[in-house]
Amino acid sequence: MSSAGTGAPDVAVIGAGIVGLACAAELARRGSTPIVIETHAGIARETSSRNSEVVHAGIYYPPDSLKARLCVEGRERLYARCRELDIPHRRIGKLVVATQASERSALEDIAARAEASGAGALSWLDAAEVGRREPRVRAHAGLWSPRSGIVDAHALAASYQAELESLxxxxxxxxxxxxxxPRADGWSLRTESDRGERFDLEVPRVVNAAGLWSDRIAELAGLDVDALGWRLRWCKGDYFGVAPRLGALTRHLVYPVPAAAGLGIHVTLDLGGRYRLGPDVEYVDELSYRVDPAKAERFARAAARYLPEIRPRDLSPELAGIRPKLQGPGEAFRDFVIRETGDLGAPGLVCLIGIESPGLTASAAIARLAADLLQAAG
Ligand SMILES: Cc1cc2nc3c(=O)[nH]c(=O)nc-3n(C[C@H](O)[C@H](O)[C@H](O)COP(=O)(O)OP(=O)(O)OC[C@H]3O[C@@H](n4cnc5c(N)ncnc54)[C@H](O)[C@@H]3O)c2cc1C
Structure with missing residues (x-):
């Protein structure tokens, strides 16, 4: 155990990813004494350290979905937290581009959703305006999202841990x-350390923030995950780094119109000024983060539609993350599941399932909702 609380824990949070830590910090702020239980040797070692680190404005999701509402709320909370605690971030804005006239209707859909979701107005740019904003990008038209940005995800996760421990x-x-x-007055958690030590922990309440494994945790709690439609599908996204010799490729985040099950292979830059392309979309059965170098050809082709100078030789395998998705290939949109399961015979448990993008952006809002649900359940 890396730190000890001042009293006996009254809520266990399973998973020290960014969402689990945000939940624990929120619960501690409300007077609880949480304990976060994590398999790995450190925080944020799975999906929370394997993503684009983009603060999404909330422009893509069906209005009124949890993804839309929690993204908009979480984005503002995230920027405020970053300002207050000096967490590295930059509100650099994002350009979504149509590379041909036929993609314009996809931009119109995004603009309409953004407005209906309260994500903030987007500005339309014609080809010349795109070129002025991003001289190396070629596009038929673009949508400018000023509220998008980038954040140091690890520093954000560490800030939640520090807050949790200080409380x-x-x-x-x-x-x-x-x-x-389940017990009459809460839950008994059977835990195992990586040295084989076993320990049973009894707590009144539990938050299941186990990311890729959250459906299995729900199953351990006796829930019928298949009947509930909570079975997760793992969907890998690979990234390639762009050779530094290409210099300052873009000033902003640049995205194509969204692809099936993903946002399309886009250009991100991190706070150190390094450029990456990705992520793609590949449903997988096993947890492997290997990036196949042979994909460079396909990545270069996708990016060259709006950044014509990109060649496969400019790209090198860099990183992969795995999305915990509720929808399988070709299936319709699925929202986050954030549920207190008292009505399913498992009271005092909040399950967070399918927390894929924009889970990082929405982390503080997801935590607020999870804590509200636990509080309402008494
Ligand atoms: C390719 C990709 C790109 C993304 N890009 C963005 C983006 O730009 N912006 C954005 O907002 N979101 C993005 N996301 C989504 C975002 O990364 C996730 O929503 C967020 O990190 C989820 O955090 P989490 O805490 O729920 O899960 P995780 O970070 O996966 O944490 C879950 C933790 O639970 C632990 N755990 C699991 N089972 C157990 C157990 N039995 N006992 C103890 N511990 C356990 C795991 O070890 C893990 O540390 C992206 C995701 C991917 C995959």
């Missing part, structure tokens, strides 16, 4: 939750 909460690393039994 008397605890973090148990190297510890896996292997069982979850």
């Amino acid at each position: 008397g909460g605890a973090l148990a690393l190297h510890t896996r939750v292997a069982g979850l039994e």
Whole structure:
């Protein structure tokens, strides 16, 4: 255990990704004494360290979906937290581009959704205006989203951990939750350390923020995950780094119109000024983060539609992340599941399932909702 709280824990949070830590910090702020239980040796070692680190404005999701509402709320909370705690971030804005006239209707859909979701007005740019804003980008038209940005995801996660610990909460690393039994007054968690030590923890309330494994945790709690439609599909996204010799490729985030199941292979830059292309979309059955170098050809072709100078030789495998998706290939939009499961016979448990993008942006808002649900359940 990396730190000890001041009192006996009254809520266990399973998973020290950015969302689990945000939930624990929120609960501690409300007077609880949380313990976060995490398999790995450190925080944010899975999806929370394998993503684009983009602060999404909330322009893509169906209005009134949790993804839309929590993204808009979470974005503002995230920027405020970053300003207050000096967490590295930049509100650099994003350009979504149509590379041909036939893609204009996709931009119109995004503009309409953004307005209906309260994500903020987007500005239309014609080809010449796109060129003035981004001299190396070629496009038929573009939408400018000024509220998008980038953030240091690890620093954000560390800020939640620091807040949790300063309020008397605890973090148990190297510890896996292997069982979850309902009791008359809460839950008994069977845990195992990576040295094989076993320990049972009894707590009144539990938050399941186990990311890629959250459906399995729900199953351990006795929930019928298949009947509920909570079975996760893993969907890998690879990234390629862009050779530094290409210099300052773009000033902003540049995205094509969204692809099926993803936002399309886009250009991101991190706070160190390094450019990456990605992520693609590949449903997988196993947890492997290897990036196949042979994909460089396909990535270069996708990016060259709006950045014509990109060649496969400019790209090198860099990183991969895996999305915990509720929808399978070709299936319709699925929203985040954020549910207190008292009505399913499992009271005092909040399950967070399918927390793919924009989960990083929305982390503080997801935490606010999870804590509200636990509080309402008594
Ligand atoms: C390719 C990609 C790009 C993305 N880009 C963006 C983006 O630009 N902007 C954005 O807002 N979002 C983005 N996202 C989404 C964002 O990264 C996730 O929504 C967010 O990181 C989810 O955090 P989490 O805490 O729910 O999950 P995780 O970070 O996966 O944390 C879950 C934790 O639970 C632990 N755990 C699991 N089972 C157990 C157990 N039995 N016992 C103990 N611990 C356990 C795991 O070890 C893990 O550390 C992206 C995701 C991907 C994959």
